[in-house]
Amino acid sequence: MDDKPKKIKEVTIKCGYCSHRFPSPIFFGNTAAFDTATTAGNTAQCPKCHRMIHCNRENMTYVLADDEKPGGFVGSDFPDNEA
């Protein structure tokens, strides 16, 4: 496996309460920072239902800057390209 940190273009958080998806208020420059952040107990507030969400691998996804197509999603059961 290639475990070198990769540049991240954007991070999205999915609210576990209302399933709303929103851009992460915390920016992660690369996958190493993302990994650290997902284990650091960060929280973010859902802009829709205003609940605090614990940021972890299950409810956060990222898009790699170097990817020609969206990808790099972590966690499971995270539908993409569906309204």
Ligand SMILES: [Zn+2]
């Ligand atoms: Zn919510």
